[in-house]
Amino acid sequence: MRKTAIILLCGIAALFLTSAVSSRSTQSSYGEDRAQIEDLEARYLFALDFRDADTYAMTFTQDGVLDYGPVITGRDAIRNFIAGMAKTDADRAAKDSSGLRPAAGRHNITNVVLKIQGNKAVGRSYWFHYSNNNDKRTAGLDSFGHYEDEMVKVDGKWLFSKRKIYNEQVAAWAAKPGNPAW
Amino acid sequence: MRKTAIILLCGIAALFLTSAVSSRSTQSSYGEDRAQIEDLEARYLFALDFRDADTYAMTFTQDGVLDYGPVITGRDAIRNFIAGMAKTDADRAAKDSSGLRPAAGRHNITNVVLKIQGNKAVGRSYWFHYSNNNDKRTAGLDSFGHYEDEMVKVDGKWLFSKRKIYNEQVAAWAAKPGNPAW
């Protein structure tokens, strides 16, 4: 009986330790996953607007899909896409003779709806863009739309496996009728 | 003494299991509740802008109050209110002879302040609206204000029991002096 008691004690202790460790390291809950995904969404936009092609590409899975009308597949192609935007900006700046500072443009995300199930998530959210790309560097809203996303948690990090971008400035890319969320 | 030890062991095991179960299912903490409420706020706005009357109504409690100047009380009345907006849109589209795609308008929420106590929450946040309702489908900001909300957790789901909307485009609905938050 003493042996049984000691075995039981050890068992309970082991269970307890396992639970304590796992509750600290995995932190898997709606709140924890949503916090990580919101950070991902924000880092994605900093990388986009500041033309940081490497960081932007790393917000996608290796075979991730970026669909903004045209569809770009895979991290390398996505990296090249943003690197191309950086080059276009640099070329434009080199030719600019206005004497003005470079114009700034920024994408913003709001209204983040997230359904999370284990290591997969589906998201809906709004985006809008403003800039000061005019000869007085005056701020103005210039476009908006929404995102429809699929995300996966790979080695503890959330990444986009697919981002589809709807854009109300282009008829073919505008939202279809009906609520995209739930 | 052996019996006592075994009873103690069983007690500890029971406590341990109860705690493990409750920490997974209730997940009641500021972060978890805030995550759920942010999702509610976002789903509310998708439902509003895409005229999804059922989903919109279901973000309120059965006797929820929507106060945007006029006051609408109860889920059924709230559903009818959004259904009416959908009908107005459809009628306008039916009469439209411009050849343009339907205009889009979107409400956004930012600056979410939340005080949460058990199954009740009080919220303050900003909203703004942009649209492309013009003959070139050019994006523009058109209105803004703030929300003052009361929320309750019913059967594990957060719902609005009252949303009061302040709107800076209408003198009577503009914010009163003083910080609405804390």
Added chain:
Amino acid sequence: MRKTAIILLCGIAALFLTSAVSSRSTQSSYGEDRAQIEDLEARYLFALDFRDADTYAMTFTQDGVLDYGPVITGRDAIRNFIAGMAKTDADRAAKDSSGLRPAAGRHNITNVVLKIQGNKAVGRSYWFHYSNNNDKRTAGLDSFGHYEDEMVKVDGKWLFSKRKIYNEQVAAWAAKPGNPAW
């Protein structure tokens, strides 16, 4: 051996209780800390826009630094800065003979990127401002930029130890090249 078993039992019970208590009170995890910091960011902006100098100052540490071009150091100086803005508003309103309601202006935060390590955090985020400060009280976007923040958790509450504000409306305060986030 019985004594040993009882001592072991008491030890396990004590560990268990400690763990249960600490998991409820400290709630230290990325999600919990991010939720608190997002609330701080939102309360900061309500206090700013509604000229609540005391609440605004209390979002900073006692020796906190606000750098919006000029640098203001310490809670008292920060409080005086916002109180000065409130006085300017009041003076302007007293001289106003337009018959219009007071204009409203609002700062918004989006794209919140946060790195949190124990009681310290580093943040990057976007801000933009809209107002209706014209003779028709028409809403319009008027400025934007980004924040680079340092935060600390003092007595369980997150506060800004330093906020640096980049502003795209002023050449000297505009973002430097390169992604400010990661």
